[in-house]
Amino acid sequence: MLDVRRLRLLRDLAQHGTIAAVAAAHTYTPSAVSQQLAALEREAGVALLARTGRRVTLTPAGRTLAAHAEEVLAALERAGAAVAATRAGLSGPLRIGAFPTAMRTLLPPALVALGEAHPALELSVQELDPAVVPPMLRDGTLDVALVHDYDLVPIEPDPALRTAPLLDETIFVAASGPRSLAACRDEPWILASQGTLCHTMTVRACEAAGFTPRVRHHADDFVTVLTFVAAGQGVALVPELAAMDVPAGVVLTPLPTRRRTRLAFRAGAAAHPAVVAFADTLGIALGSG
Template sequence: MLDVRRLRLLRELAHRGTIAAVAEALSFSPSAVSQQLSVLEREAGVPLLERAGRRVVLTPAAQNLVRHAEAVLERLERADAELAAVRTGLAGPVRIGSYPSATRAIAPAALAALAREHPALEARVTDVDPAGVPAALRAGELDLALVHEYDFVPSEPQPGLTGQELFTEPMYLAARTPSSLADHRTSPWIMAPPGTLCRAMTVRACQATGFTPHVRHEVDDFATVLALVALGQGVALVPHLGIAASPPSLTLTRLPISRRTRTVHRAGADDHPAVATVTAALRMAVPPELR
């Protein structure tokens, strides 16, 4: 019989790529992960891993096994949800991942409603970059998360995860005078650091207009970005949730670009009472203009 815990390790290796990454994410030593995968290989009776230089890669048999592991883990999530549904009341921790502007604009109202209606439920919010959410959910570090995607940076399907749309918000060009993207071919730009979705969206939006932006400042906080724009340090693209603290001296021009936010959780947890309750609270906390 194949061990579910070892199947989870194989699934993590398929997503993370290296034994070292799996070990770090799950708080194991690399040797322990290797040992458990070797045991799984003996249980399976066929080779699951093969060397490719200094790395290991999954064999076709292992890739098929990962697909079965995803289905098994989803069924276990459904079983956990059914057990939770017959318990009396909601209690205990539920871990919520969020991105900063949603944490500021949506989380407080949702947390207040949850504390009022389900005082024994301990909702915990952690800021997590959307790129890190899938790994955190699969590793059990989060139960639910808010993630976003942009028109120019669509999200990729993530095996083992599911969710639902929450809201869509417009994007704005922040500048000192009314203008369009094409007006800022030679302007300095203020962007989020490399590797973020916001940075990729801004670069691709400019490239779609016919130019590559010149980046002067790299800032991952919309309030600071807007303050710098107001000082004449550059221009920027900012989503609706990021304009609450916009200085009166700058102009916000709405663009035909959107940012979409959705909730994400492990497949099979749709009907888990805590997940469903938190999702409902987050939906009710969305600003009226975005519903």
């Protein structure tokens, strides 16, 4: 019998590419991950890993088993959802991840509605950049998450996760007056922290317009960003959700660039009552998976 926890490690090795990355995702030591994968090889009776020096790759058998691991883990999620559906009423934890603008605009009314409809549901929310959400969903740290991506920064599909669309937003140039992106070439810029999707989107948008932004400030909260723009500290790109209370002196010019917000959850969890209830409060229709 193959151990499910070890199958999860193999699946994550196929996703992350290195034992060190798998260890970090699970807060294990690399040695512990290696030992568990070695035990999985003994269970399977076939070599799953090919080792060349310090480099580890999956053998054909390892890739096959990793693909089946996705199906096994999704089936377990579906089984858990089916069991949860037999209970009378929703209870227990629902761990939610969300990016800052969603925390401020989309989540509060949804949390109120969900709490009123299901008072025994234990809601907890964590503010996160979408870039760090997938591993937290895969390892069960989160149950659902609001994530976004941009047409300039698409997110690679993750076979362990499913998403359902919520909304598309326009991206604006925020400046002291009407301004095309190309006209901001010589302006100082306010960018999000490096490594965030918002930072990458702004850099790519500027590069597509023929220049690299000259960064003066870094700020991740769009209220702060717009306040800095109003204070004459630079220009920025902001999404529609962040443009609801624009300070005096800031003019927004729409761009063709779009941001897409989605609900993300583990494959197999679409029918879980808590996931369905959360999606319903946001007006999201979930497919199977």
